[in-house]
Amino acid sequence: MESDLVAWIRDQVPGHPRLGLGPGDDAAILRLGDRPSCVVTVDLLTDGVDFQLDRDAPRRIGRKALAVNLSDLAAMAAQPVAAVIAVALPRHDALSLGRQLLEGLFPLAREFDVAIAGGDTNTWDGPLVISVTLIGETTGRGPLRRSGARPGDLIVVTGQFGGSILGHHFDFTPRVREALLLHERYDLRAGMDVSDGLSLDLGRLCDESRCGAVVWTDQIPISDAARQLAGDAADGSTPLDHALADGEDFELLLAVHADEAARLVADTTIGAPLSIIGEFVAEEGLWQQSAREGRRPLPRRGWEH
Amino acid sequence: MESDLVAWIRDQVPGHPRLGLGPGDDAAILRLGDRPSCVVTVDLLTDGVDFQLDRDAPRRIGRKALAVNLSDLAAMAAQPVAAVIAVALPRHDALSLGRQLLEGLFPLAREFDVAIAGGDTNTWDGPLVISVTLIGETTGRGPLRRSGARPGDLIVVTGQFGGSILGHHFDFTPRVREALLLHERYDLRAGMDVSDGLSLDLGRLCDESRCGAVVWTDQIPISDAARQLAGDAADGSTPLDHALADGEDFELLLAVHADEAARLVADTTIGAPLSIIGEFVAEEGLWQQSAREGRRPLPRRGWEH
Numbered sequence: 001m002e003s004d005l006v007a008w009i010r011d012q013v014p015g016h017p018r019l020g021l022g023p024g025d026d027a028a029i030l031r032l033g034d035r036p037s038c039v040v041t042v043d044l045l046t047d048g049v050d051f052q053l054d055r056d057a058p059r060r061i062g063r064k065a066l067a068v069n070l071s072d073l074a075a076m077a078a079q080p081v082a083a084v085i086a087v088a089l090p091r092h093d094a095l096s097l098g099r100q101l102l103e104g105l106f107p108l109a110r111e112f113d114v115a116i117a118g119g120d121t122n123t124w125d126g127p128l129v130i131s132v133t134l135i136g137e138t139t140g141r142g143p144l145r146r147s148g149a150r151p152g153d154l155i156v157v158t159g160q161f162g163g164s165i166l167g168h169h170f171d172f173t174p175r176v177r178e179a180l181l182l183h184e185r186y187d188l189r190a191g192m193d194v195s196d197g198l199s200l201d202l203g204r205l206c207d208e209s210r211c212g213a214v215v216w217t218d219q220i221p222i223s224d225a226a227r228q229l230a231g232d233a234a235d236g237s238t239p240l241d242h243a244l245a246d247g248e249d250f251e252l253l254l255a256v257h258a259d260e261a262a263r264l265v266a267d268t269t270i271g272a273p274l275s276i277i278g279e280f281v282a283e284e285g286l287w288q289q290s291a292r293e294g295r296r297p298l299p300r301r302g303w304e305h
Numbered sequence: 306m307e308s309d310l311v312a313w314i315r316d317q318v319p320g321h322p323r324l325g326l327g328p329g330d331d332a333a334i335l336r337l338g339d340r341p342s343c344v345v346t347v348d349l350l351t352d353g354v355d356f357q358l359d360r361d362a363p364r365r366i367g368r369k370a371l372a373v374n375l376s377d378l379a380a381m382a383a384q385p386v387a388a389v390i391a392v393a394l395p396r397h398d399a400l401s402l403g404r405q406l407l408e409g410l411f412p413l414a415r416e417f418d419v420a421i422a423g424g425d426t427n428t429w430d431g432p433l434v435i436s437v438t439l440i441g442e443t444t445g446r447g448p449l450r451r452s453g454a455r456p457g458d459l460i461v462v463t464g465q466f467g468g469s470i471l472g473h474h475f476d477f478t479p480r481v482r483e484a485l486l487l488h489e490r491y492d493l494r495a496g497m498d499v500s501d502g503l504s505l506d507l508g509r510l511c512d513e514s515r516c517g518a519v520v521w522t523d524q525i526p527i528s529d530a531a532r533q534l535a536g537d538a539a540d541g542s543t544p545l546d547h548a549l550a551d552g553e554d555f556e557l558l559l560a561v562h563a564d565e566a567a568r569l570v571a572d573t574t575i576g577a578p579l580s581i582i583g584e585f586v587a588e589e590g591l592w593q594q595s596a597r598e599g600r601r602p603l604p605r606r607g608w609e610h
Binding site: 032 | 343
């Protein structure tokens with residue numbers, strides 16, 4: 001449903017001379033003043049979908065509300081600048097809840113030098129909603145886009161995948177610093193953050209770049225949480241299934257020129273594990289390839305809005 | 306409650322070199338690039354508080370979500386540039402509802418040349434929430450602030466006051482063009498938009514300017530809707546009571562140098578009725594004054610968040 005609405009919106013919203021980059025990427029780019037340098041993104045989190053207020057600590061919820069937006073700016077290799085925060089707080093206990101949300105959010109803002117520029121606090125009879133809009137700036141190298149991957153480029157990821165629901169979806173550190181360093185030092189052709197599932201988001205990057213991709217499944221860094229979920233699961237899912245489809249990994253997914261990829265993943269000063277997990281190909285579509293099973297289609301699985 | 310939380314937030318949020326204007330005004334100002342010109346504001350509207358989805362047409366709700374933000378930029382005499390929109394849609398009928406909201410919002414965006422820069426669409430089991438963040442730019446004259454009123458300045462307002470609930474709170478046209486013209490042509494010392502009630506918001510402007518004000522109640526332009534509400538009311542409220550306290554007028558409240566005020570209100574090219582309704586005074590506090598009743602204290606009444 002949400003994807004239908006998003007498609008309709010894309011169709012309805014005209015281009016605008018102020019928009020340096022239209023819809024379809026992780027964040028929008030605006031011309032303000034004399035150069036297209038302002039990056040803006042918004043995420044709205046709701047009780048029952050993105051968190052469960054009766055189970056999850058408000059500080060973790062508040063932190064997550066900013067962290068997911070920071071990950072969107074990391075996806076563009078942009079420097080975060082300022083956030084505005086809007087909340088709808090359940091009327092009972094609203095003051096205490098509002099404080100706890102912000103006590104979780106503020107330390108992350110400090111860590112990434114994000115100015116709290118304002119907000120809108122509301123109380124109501126409904127469940128908790130928190131919406132954060134984050135504004136940033138592109139660096140001199142411009143934004144990292146989804147649309148630049150070329151056949152022959154290698155697929156590089158940070159971190160590990162799968163099982164985020166066991167805690168990582170609250171506690172992850174957005175890959176802002178890593179994205180800025182990588183974008184500064186290497187020829188990144190395209191990139192995004194993985195929020196909805198590795199296979200689903202890789203498909204989106206391929207769509208924007210009008211190419212396909214082969215994932216070398218033996219090379220995917222699988223998290224301990226993915227192994228734990230697979231071990232507990234009665235549905236026969238494997239750790240690899242979780243790594244490919246769970247979502248909320250908030251890791252970087254990059255297209256890197258083949259000549260640079262080996263040097264890039266050997267760079268120990270980036271601050272995150274880096275892995276080459278496949279390559280982009282001319283034929284549109286996704287494939288998975290392993291030593292044992294050869295090459296076969298890779299379904300796009302993940303969080304479909 | 307909300308004001309308690311806002312006070313706590315103000316206390317917690319440190320200054321930041323990127324913030325050209327801290328909390329306490331209608332919108333924040335950011336340094337992006339080489340000058341502090343980016344203005345940002347957010348408003349989140351919830352079912353049951355800002356509208357009633359079972360009574361109000363979704364197109365009017367969508368329009369209002371952008372209009373209230375435009376009014377915040379008018380309050381700063383800033384030029385709107387781009388909006389991002391986040392919604393939480395009730396799961397049943399979400400696609401149709403989302404479309405109707407945006408069909409109400411998009412024409413207003415076109416009218417004020419606002420780029421739709423992105424958004425976040427969510428479905429959930431809760432009631433409708435819509436949050437719009439609006440980004441704008443100050444003009445060469447800088448932002449209009451709340452803090453510049455001086456004793457002897459006159460209080461000038463656009464439009465009429467009271468009774469907004471009968472329809473104006475949906476159908477108002479934000480005073481963006483009027484604010485830009487007035488700021489360009491006259492020496493506006495301070496200003497804001499009246500969203501929570503004329504007496505309450507005048508008190509806030511006085512607080513930020515560290516002065517008081519005397520309102521000449523005979524001079525307040527009272528709307529027909531205020532008269533209608535007073536006529537219907539069993540509580541003995543007068544049209545003036547409604548004009549002073551109803552809120553959601555979304556008119557401009559300005560402090561104008563006494564030498565300029567008469568010329569300003571005579572300017573028929575601004576596009577709105579303009580009235581002088583009192584003066585700022587050195588003694589802190591609010592007073593009302595009329596031919597019949599002389600001078601007495603004016604309580605601050607309106608929408609207390």
